[in-house]
Amino acid sequence: MKRGNRYRIYPNKEQKVLMEKHFGSTRFVYNKLLNIKSTLYRNCRISISEFDLNNYLLVLKEIYPWLKEINAGALQQASRNLNKAFTNFFNFGFGYPQRKSKKDHHFSFQLPQHYDLNVEKSEIKLPKFGWIKVKMHRDIFQGEMKTLTVSRTPTGKYYISILTDDGIELPELEPFSHATLIGVDVGLKTFAALSTGEKIDNPKFLKNSLERLKCLQRRVSGKVIGSENRRKAVHKLAKLHELISTQRHDFQHNVSKKLISDNQAIAVETLNIKGMMKNHSRAQSTGDAGWYSFVLKLQYKAEWLGKTILKIGQWEPSSKTCNVCGYKYQDMTEEIREWQCPDCGTNHDRDINAAINIKKFALLGQEVEPVDSQRLLWRMKQEAPPSKA
Incomplete structure (x- = not known):
């Protein structure tokens, strides 16, 4: 079983400079190899392998001697990542690989070599960098090391x-019954409604910090580009964005852990989140809720513990259907939060009723979608939440 943890490190000034060189160099190599691979296929219909890309990497080192200062394994890993990106594009429906930009704020590189760890001094030794202080907030999982990513x-x-x-292989799926299956309906007013009748409030972290965000953004806009004051203002804005993201991840981890442990x-329900984000009146609230991230956490936690995640089709009328008699309320609008079934007279809370129907549809096997393990594994690596400093 592949497991990973994220730890904060405290490099000194010289190590920070070397890390920045690694960030830029791996991005540069990735973009150069992407250009080579795309150009050869577009003009000559030639598809080159990872082995051929590594040969081009040797040529790049001769053309750009400063690449020799960078860890060779980190540059080879950039080539490997590009090859994997094309594999995901052709086999798993991912988008075509795009150039990396330093404005994307995704600064990272990977070191495939092994590391040395001094638990007593809380230090880790990385190739080319030496010993670096690390905050050991939890033990490192034992086993064969696959990759080490610095970000x-x-x-x-x-x-x-x-x-x-x-x-160790993933545990086999545990059998479940009607009593041990729970339906979950996510929403904007209520973050999640459960088929048991419980509701989990939406914390709305972005909305609660929106005024402060606007204030900091105005300060950034008023500063001279390239000035020290602008750099400080950008740093304050980034800190608030990081706080909101950390709060959201922490909340979702707590909720998903409880749901997985208890059921x-x-x-x-499968949601068309991209389509929802096109609705400008609700895009901000939809992004603040983070439904995709929440379901993702449910999926990989379920895989680790042998639990089952069932996803029903997005067109199932879970909100409009009476969970008692099956009557469909065709004229229901978003403003209606409670309604009475005209057929059997049952009073329904819209969200609780939807959660109960999601559970029923899943048990009936109506349009249940299997989990894409390859895509899930890739997303798990991107999803690693930051540790608390």
């Missing part, structure tokens, strides 16, 4: 993510 946030915090494989199976 930097927009606020200037450095982290390492260590991915290991302990060789053998969870049924959720």
Whole structure:
């Protein structure tokens, strides 16, 4: 089983400079190899392999001698990542690989070599960097190390993510019944409604910090580009964005852990989130809720513990259908939060009724979608939440 943890590190001034060189160099190599691979296929219909890309990497080192200062494994990993991006594009429906920009604020590089760890001094030794202080907030998973990723946030915090494989297979799925299956309906007013009748309030972290965000953004806009005052203003804005993101991840981890621990199976509804984000009146609230991220956490936690996630089709009328008699209320609008079934007279809370129907549809097997393990594994690596400093 592949497991990973993220730890904050505290490099000194010289190590920070070297890390910045690694961030830029791996991005430069990735973009150059992407251009080579795309040009050869577009003009000559030639598809080159990862081995051929590594040969081009040797040529790039001769053309750009400063690449020799960078860890060779980090540059080879950039080539490997590009090849994997094309594999995901052709086989798993991901988008075509795009150039990396330093304005994307995704600063990272990978080191495939092994590391040395001094638990007593809380230090880790990385190739080319030497010993670096690390905050050991939890033990590192034991097993074969796959990759070690060094990253930097927009606020200037450095982290390492260590991915290991302990060789243990994922547990088999535990059997579930009607009593151990729970339906979950996510929404804007209520973050999640459960088929048991429980409701989880939406914390709305972005909305609560919106006025402060606008204030900080105005300060950034008023500063001279390239000035020290603008850099400080951007840093304050980035810190608030990071706080909101951390709050959202922490909340979703707590809720998903509780749901997975208390139930053998969870049924959720497939949502067209991209389509919802096109609705400008609700795009901000939809992004603030973070439904996709929440369901993702449910999925990989379920895989680790042998639980089951069932996803029903997005067109199932879960909100409009009476869970008692099956009557469909065709004229229901978003403003209606409670309604009475004209057929059997049952009073319904819209969200609770939807959660109960999601559970019923999942048990009936109507348009249940299987989990894409390859896409899920890729997303798990992107989803690693920052540790608390």
